[in-house]
Structure formats: C-alpha cells, structure tokens
Amino acid sequence: MVDEFAVIKAQKILQNWKASSRQIYSILSLGVNEKELEERSRLILQIDQALKIMFNNPENINGFMKMPNKHHLFDGSEPLDFIEREGIVGLKMTLKLVLGIASN
Template identity: 35%
Template sequence: MSNANVQHQHIDIHSAHASKVGFDAAVTILQHWGCKTEAITNILRVNRSSYFAYKSGKKAFILDKDQLTRISYILNIHAALRQFFTNPENIYGYMSMINHNPYFEGRKPLEIIEAGDFGALHEVYNRVDQLRSGGWA
C-alpha cells in the first residue's frame, strides 16, 4: 500500500468526544489495576460528582490539558506494560505489585500515583516506559 492511499483523520483533542473516549479508557485501565473511586478521581484530577456524571455518559464534558495529560500517562503506562508482558496477570497486576527497583523502594507503583500528584504520575510513567527499551522499572 502506498502512502497516497493512507487517509489521515484529524482528531480534535479538545472535543467532548475525545474527552469521553479518553476518560472511559483511562477509567477502565485504572479499574483493572484495582483502583477504587477515590484513587481514580485523584489520579485523573476529577471531583467525585463529575466522575459519576462523566461515567454515566449523561453529561458532555471537555477535559483540560492537565487531565488529558494524566489520561495520556495512564494509556502509555498500559501500552508499555502490554508491550513488555504477554500475560494479563502482569499487564494488569504490575501496578499493584511491590517493586524493589530504584525509585519504588518496596512500594507499589499504584500506591505512588493514587494520591494524584502529577510529578509522581510522570515519574512512574517514565520508570514503566523504561521496560520497553530493556531498562528496569
């Protein structure tokens, strides 16, 4: 197939549709990791009432840049785990496993990010992403 036959579609990341798709994907991943509602709302920086309204699909919403970046980190952590592991137990269980590598120091990656600190989410993403290139996280 030549490049001339490939169609590119512009996605408006500032649309309600993009926000809904990203939010739903991130929530599904976080739930598979074992996150409870409070941790999900902290990680995504969404208040509890908005979380339930967004989840129900009854309210259109547009996420801000910080929230979209948080979703991006969650999706990319998940992609790195899927690339590194082949079994669902590790793909979804890694974030709840005690990790003794540097930075984690015996903590679970999930317990580091569940308070919602952006810097912690960024650092956990960086460490997990290193798995793709043969590094250790």
C-alpha cells in the first residue's frame, strides 16, 4: 500500500518548487508501481529537507530547483528539468549533490 501522505507531501513540495503539472506527473511517474512512487516521493522529501538546511528563507528553498545551475551535474539547466529528464537516477544524483552542499 502506497504511503499517500508522502505522495501528497511530495506533490506539494513540487508545487512549491514551481513545477508544472506535467513536471509533477513526470517526476513522480504517477503511472508506475507503488514501490517506485514511494521512493520518488521519499527522495523529493529528502531533497527538500537538505534545501532547508542549506537555506534559511523560503524563497531560496523553493527557488533553487527552478534556478539555472552551473554545476556540471546540471550543466546550466534547472534542477527540476534535470530530475524530470533523468527520472529516479536524477533524483538520487540531485539528493547526493544537495546533501554534499548542505553538509559543508
């Protein structure tokens, strides 16, 4: 059984990040199996928590994922576009990067 709270929370976070409806559907892959949906939701929650460690204001917390980023992982694209394009692997890579930045 899917953790509906985590999925709803992940959708809200994506909305806060200014993801389009298409991006939300794509990033969460709402048509996939429950296990993957839960993993994607969990990764989004973890990215959001790391952003809250990095930044102390909602504008930066929510704006980071829509801001073009020069880090080689994103190559000038927005992190939201990257995770939409790369799927679950992109979510994992983004989490790893954000956790690394937040721990410094």
